[in-house]
């Protein structure tokens with residue numbers, strides 16, 4: 001089968017949102033506003049960026065509020081259509097009701113979960129797996145919520161537990177599904193939920209799941225609202241690599257073990273000062289395997305950073321947080337670049353939308369790690385130091 005491209009996104013947006021009363025008394029859940037924008041607009045902008053050309057809202061409760069705001073989508077750079085069903089419709093029925101409007105393969109999502117989706121990665125996975133549905137699963141390693149899903153080594157979901165009380169679960173589905181329309185054609189007309197369809201797919205071994213460590217931001221209940229507020233709050237964030245960007249790179253297989261070995265690259269203090277003046281929050285993202293290799297201690301590293309911060313302060317500059325991978329080359333950790341783990345750690349800790357951040361490194365591995373996390377990544381070179389890069393990419 002030739003590779004499938006996904007151009008249509010179908011958004012489940014018809015529910016009454018009773019868990020969010022009184023916010024949902026006069027507007028439907030997706031229209032709850034944050035920083036002057038309905039929640040779902042963040043999703044629409046994201047989908048447009050990811051190459052989606054058409055959105056179908058599966059609307060119901062107070063559907064006219066969504067239609068009035070988004071219209072035919074032309075103001076948002078894509079086409080928007082509406083399938084308006086009865087408020088009593090459950091999610092599965094809502095999808096079946098829109099059958100005539102659906103592409104052969106489409107992205108299905110809930111209106112109340114946001115995460116900086118990498119659609120091409122999910123589509124690539126769908127094309128590889130060749131199952132009826134592929135979905136995105138949050139690893140939930142930090143116990144952010146209760147898990148509801150278990151997958152096997154091949155990425156096939158083997159258990160879906162609505163009650164979320166089974167012991168063997170290891171992740172939670174976050175509602176971004178690539179769907180083969182066949183499942184809609186074969187659905188009954190009854191008023192069923194999409195979860196029931198998922199259960200059937202799991203029994204048929206037709207649901208594949210790809211895991212992300214990126215925590216989503218969900219508008220499911222009142223307690224979540226402050227997190228959503230923090231996550232969607234506009235922020236200016238830049239991640240910086242350390243060695244080769246701020247200070248001179250130590251020789252290969254050696255490390256900056258003490259302050260005397262730390263040498264600022266010309267322009268780096270000025271660059272950090274410049275970024276702070278522009279209102280950026282700065283996080284350092286650095287591999288420091290010297291500790292795992294027994295060449296230095298964690299105390300040595302902390303002492304280098306303490307001195308570095310003091311020196312930066314003298315130049316009026318500062319760093320807001322430091323993330324270091326202390327593992328060795330072969331430890332198989334998730335944080336050592338080129339893996340993106342440290343970015344997810346920072347994102348989950350500070351509620352950051354990584355797709356709206358920048359990373360500046362000096363190594364091909366920085367590029368791989370940054371891009372894997374959906375971050376616009378730039379490299380300094382012999383000719384272009386941090387200050388040059390910063391002046392180029394930051395206005």
Ligand SMILES: [Mg+2]
Pocket residue numbers: 241242243244245361362363
């Ligand atoms: Mg480096």
